[in-house]
């Protein structure tokens with residue numbers, strides 16, 4: 357799984373962290389997303405796809 361994020365457009369909504377807390381985190385200072393694992397194991401696929409779908413800024417791209 358490949359994940360790419362347009363960090364400049366992240367609005368810090370945190371939906372990705374709720375959906376996949378093992379893959380996404382947020383910076384303390386401004387809430388911008390932090391990618392903890394850019395190639396997560398297959399068991400995380402559903403969570404990551406949900407995170408991408410839930411992101412209000414649509415900045416998460418996932419290739420499975």
Ligand code: SF4
Pocket residue numbers: 365366367368369370371372373382387388389410411412413414415416
């Ligand atoms: S859900 Fe989208 S906009 Fe919100 S923190 Fe995650 S990547 Fe950023």
